[in-house]
Amino acid sequence: MDKKEAVEAIKKYVRAANYITTIQIYLQDNFLLKHNLNFEHIKPRLLGHWGTCPGINFVYGNLNYLIKKHNARILFVLGVGHGFPALQANLFLENSLSKYYKKAYKNLNGLAYIAKNFCWPYGFPSHSNPGAPGVILEGGELGYSLSTSYGAALDNPDLIVACLIGDGEAETGPLSASWHLNKFLDPTKNGVVLPILHLNGYKISGPTIFGRMSNKELSSLFYGYGYDPIIVEGDNIYENMINSLEYCYSSILKLKKSKVVAPRLPMIILKTPKGWTGIKELNGNKIEGNCLSHQVVAKNAKSDLTELKALEDWLISYNFNELFNGKFSKDIELVIPKLKYCMGMNEFVCKKLNLPSIRKIRKFYEEFNKPGESSSVSMIRIGKYLSEIFKLNNNFRLMSPDETYSNKLDDVFKNTKRCFVWPLEKWDKDFSSYGKVIEVLSEHCLQGITQGYILTGRHAVFSSYEAFVEIVSSMADQYEKFLKTSREVPWRKDVASFNYILTSSGWRQEHNGFSHQNPNFISGRLNKNGISKVYFPPDANSALVVLEECLKSRNRINVIVCGKTLEPLWLNLGEAEKEFKSGLMTWDFASDKNPDLVFVGIGDYLTKECLAAISYLKKYLPELRLRFVNVIEVSALGIGENKHLENYFTNDKPVIFNYEGYPHDIEALLFKFGNVSRFNVHGYIEKGSTTTPFDMHVRNKTDRFNLAIDALNILAKFSAVNIAKASNLIRIFKDKLKYHNEYIIKNGVDLPEVQDWKWERKF
Numbered sequence: 001m002d003k004k005e006a007v008e009a010i011k012k013y014v015r016a017a018n019y020i021t022t023i024q025i026y027l028q029d030n031f032l033l034k035h036n037l038n039f040e041h042i043k044p045r046l047l048g049h050w051g052t053c054p055g056i057n058f059v060y061g062n063l064n065y066l067i068k069k070h071n072a073r074i075l076f077v078l079g080v081g082h083g084f085p086a087l088q089a090n091l092f093l094e095n096s097l098s099k100y101y102k103k104a105y106k107n108l109n110g111l112a113y114i115a116k117n118f119c120w121p122y123g124f125p126s127h128s129n130p131g132a133p134g135v136i137l138e139g140g141e142l143g144y145s146l147s148t149s150y151g152a153a154l155d156n157p158d159l160i161v162a163c164l165i166g167d168g169e170a171e172t173g174p175l176s177a178s179w180h181l182n183k184f185l186d187p188t189k190n191g192v193v194l195p196i197l198h199l200n201g202y203k204i205s206g207p208t209i210f211g212r213m214s215n216k217e218l219s220s221l222f223y224g225y226g227y228d229p230i231i232v233e234g235d236n237i238y239e240n241m242i243n244s245l246e247y248c249y250s251s252i253l254k255l256k257k258s259k260v261v262a263p264r265l266p267m268i269i270l271k272t273p274k275g276w277t278g279i280k281e282l283n284g285n286k287i288e289g290n291c292l293s294h295q296v297v298a299k300n301a302k303s304d305l306t307e308l309k310a311l312e313d314w315l316i317s318y319n320f321n322e323l324f325n326g327k328f329s330k331d332i333e334l335v336i337p338k339l340k341y342c343m344g345m346n347e348f349v350c351k352k353l354n355l356p357s358i359r360k361i362r363k364f365y366e367e368f369n370k371p372g373e374s375s376s377v378s379m380i381r382i383g384k385y386l387s388e389i390f391k392l393n394n395n396f397r398l399m400s401p402d403e404t405y406s407n408k409l410d411d412v413f414k415n416t417k418r419c420f421v422w423p424l425e426k427w428d429k430d431f432s433s434y435g436k437v438i439e440v441l442s443e444h445c446l447q448g449i450t451q452g453y454i455l456t457g458r459h460a461v462f463s464s465y466e467a468f469v470e471i472v473s474s475m476a477d478q479y480e481k482f483l484k485t486s487r488e489v490p491w492r493k494d495v496a497s498f499n500y501i502l503t504s505s506g507w508r509q510e511h512n513g514f515s516h517q518n519p520n521f522i523s524g525r526l527n528k529n530g531i532s533k534v535y536f537p538p539d540a541n542s543a544l545v546v547l548e549e550c551l552k553s554r555n556r557i558n559v560i561v562c563g564k565t566l567e568p569l570w571l572n573l574g575e576a577e578k579e580f581k582s583g584l585m586t587w588d589f590a591s592d593k594n595p596d597l598v599f600v601g602i603g604d605y606l607t608k609e610c611l612a613a614i615s616y617l618k619k620y621l622p623e624l625r626l627r628f629v630n631v632i633e634v635s636a637l638g639i640g641e642n643k644h645l646e647n648y649f650t651n652d653k654p655v656i657f658n659y660e661g662y663p664h665d666i667e668a669l670l671f672k673f674g675n676v677s678r679f680n681v682h683g684y685i686e687k688g689s690t691t692t693p694f695d696m697h698v699r700n701k702t703d704r705f706n707l708a709i710d711a712l713n714i715l716a717k718f719s720a721v722n723i724a725k726a727s728n729l730i731r732i733f734k735d736k737l738k739y740h741n742e743y744i745i746k747n748g749v750d751l752p753e754v755q756d757w758k759w760e761r762k763f
Contacts, residue, residue, distance in 0.1 A: 009332070010065055012329065012332050015277075017093060022050070022314070022318075024088065024115045036312070042301050043119075046301070050296065050297055056198075057086050062238075068334075068337045071337075072249065073159055075136075075343065075456075076343040077149045078139055078164050080166040088118065094343070095339060133345065134343050142169040146193070146195060147175075148448045150178070150181040150193050150452065151453040152453070153185060154458075157256075159192075160193075167208040168204075170208075182265055183262075187256050188255075194267065195227070197210065199272075200272055219269075227264065227267040228265065230267070231268075241270075248268065252266065274290060276289075297311075350494055350495050353393055354392040364384055366569050371589050375566045375567060375569060376540035376566070382544065396460065397458070400464070413430045416437055444475065447476065454497075455495055458496065461551075462500050462501070463501040466503065466505040469500060470521045473521055483495075483557070484531050486555070499560070502559060502562075503563060506688065508563055513690040517684070523665050526669075532556070532559065534561065536602050536604070536634070539571060541576045542570075580633070584629055584630060586648055590759075598627045598628075599628050602631045609658055611628065624721065655680070656681075661683055682706070712730050713730070
């Protein structure tokens with residue numbers, strides 16, 4: 001069809017989509033207005049947002065025409081979560097919805113089904129969700145659409161990701177940073193993101209910033225961001241949109257064939273009125289083109305005759321009966337692509353990673369004769385392993401906020417580079433347009449990229465400082481909800497797990513100070529049930545075992561917490577694998593039978609302090625019977641779900657935990673195991689500053705001396721140690737703490753006794 005015919009067909013398609021959108025919000029009956037609208041036809045609760053929906057329908061219809069014309073492969077990412085009734089209307093029209101919901105077929109019954117069940121208990125939610133075909137973003141919390149889109153486009157060379165961004169969403173910090181992600185995608189090797197910034201001018205109760213900027217300001221801003229912005233607006237908006245999308249598509253094809261530095265990708269700035277085609281005025285108030293169209297217009301339509309009549313006139317204005325008579329008109333069908341090209345039919349299969357064996361490649365792990373006699377750096381070992389993964393795979397990425405070197409992952413650059421497609425200087429190191437490592441100082445962007453990359457069938461690791469990954473806690477919560485819901489959708493395919501590596505923990509951020517000491521992200525993940533697992537490998541060999549298993553897992557969030565300093569090796573690979581399977585393990589080399597007290601270490605630095613406390617106690621009280629238990633995974637395999645904890649913690653003996661994060665994480669889990677008074681949890685208690693590594697433990701009472709003091713007080717209470725002897729030893733350990741304090745103030749470093757300590761079993 002020629003352009004004029006195409007415009008008319010798209011107009012009819014958008015009218016139909018607008019009508020279907022509106023009846024989802026309002027009607028529970030009389031869906032074709034065969035009768036005069038009355039109160040009984042209106043839903044008892046009016047939910048959903050109208051204002052942004054007409055623009056979504058306009059964009060979707062025009063994208064459908066582009067796909068139909070070119071058989072283009074386009075993924076649609078909707079940033080405006082509240083616009084879901086519009087997205088669902090389009091999924092219904094293109095028939096992708098009926099593939100998964102048999103009652104949603106394109107006829108009157110299907111129309112009634114989706115309208116009645118929108119925002120209805122056990123029906124369709126109000127936001128984009130995993131139950132909607134083609135969706136990889138919830139959109140309920142705004143700001144993540146563009147970064148998720150860039151993640152989907154990475155290593156997907158045949159894909160165009162059309163990302164529709166609301167102008168309210170564009171005000172968020174995460175979205176504002178995401179514009180710069182065009183600097184990390186070489187269009188000749190990856191897919192392309194087509195941002196469509198939808199300016200309807202208003203948020204829920206006032207104007208948007210972008211909506212009040214002039215066209216010159218908008219064009220200048222986005223040109224400066226590295227885009228080729230096209231503004232679509234005005235009386236001939238349908239013709240302009242067809243021409244603009246055709247220009248964008250042509251530009252993308254040219255960019256994919258020509259290698260250029262700083263490729264300038266097209267984007268569209270779409271300007272339409274808020275609530276376009278809806279009620280113009282109501283009760284003396286301007287509705288269309290104003291914030292009052294943001295949510296439910298005529299919200300009293302079930303009880304107010306004036307508002308009911310306004311709604312009826314609005315619905316009649318679409319002349320839906322001209323477009324639908326048991327089936328949709330030929331003009332509308334002309335806009336819809338073949339089913340396999342429809343945007344709701346995008347499916348991505350997770351291809352397995354080719355993982356190197358940690359046992360077969362000697363450089364990965366460390367051998368030793370006795371626990372604690374040798375040392376290694378967990379993050380260096382992880383870097384060697386990740387480097388080999390890059391060598392063997394093309395569907396894997398490492399995300400890091402400018403910390404790959406700092407986090408001791410340098411070895412990855414033996415087999416890949418940092419990705420950058422903007423100008424480079426001759427002295428820049430480890431950069432290339434094809435690199436698989438993405439570094440940008442925005443954890444929000446990295447979280448979004450990783451989500452988009454994983455949800456489109458690939459694998460990734462996100463490495464960050466422990467304190468600053470907390471920036472994306474809310475995003476991680478949203479993603480966890482997405483995964484949890486996906487598990488309940490039978491046709492959703494498995495995806496690789498989202499793997500975080502948290503390093504530079506607060507226990508070794510004494511040089512950077514209080515601002516760098518925050519384990520709260522761990523607490524957030526432990527508060528969830530079933531999706532997240534948090535691992536605390538006690539040494540480098542354990543870290544490799546944990547990482548390998550996490551990379552094999554599916555449909556989870558894995559958090560691996562490990563240090564980047566030289567620390568003792570406690571377990572060989574076989575022992576580490578055994579502990580991983582059960583989540584926790586008694587370390588026989590540091591344990592007696594029938595213990596008087598149990599120490600539990602959770603975290604590499606905390607484990608070392610536990611073992612040091614045991615060595616001091618046994619030095620002074622060799623007759624004392626102690627057990628050491630290490631927990632490698634708290635959330636499920638370890639403390640959280642283990643039904644045989646008495647095998648580790650006994651039934652009645654006191655237990656002292658030394659834990660990486662906040663004590664309440666563990667305390668909350670222990671309530672289910674009865675007699676909680678015998679459990680004493682040490683952990684981070686917000687005591688920090690610029691100090692020495694050991695003093696970080698002293699300030700938070702996770703050090704060997706405070707642990708020993710705690711143990712002596714408890715053992716004296718349980719009559720396992722003579723009170724006088726306990727008091728004498730407590731005085732000795734307090735003197736050591738006092739001397740420690742004096743020594744670091746004078747010398748600026750920790751005591752040689754602490755720095756040079758090694759595990760020796762002399763009992």
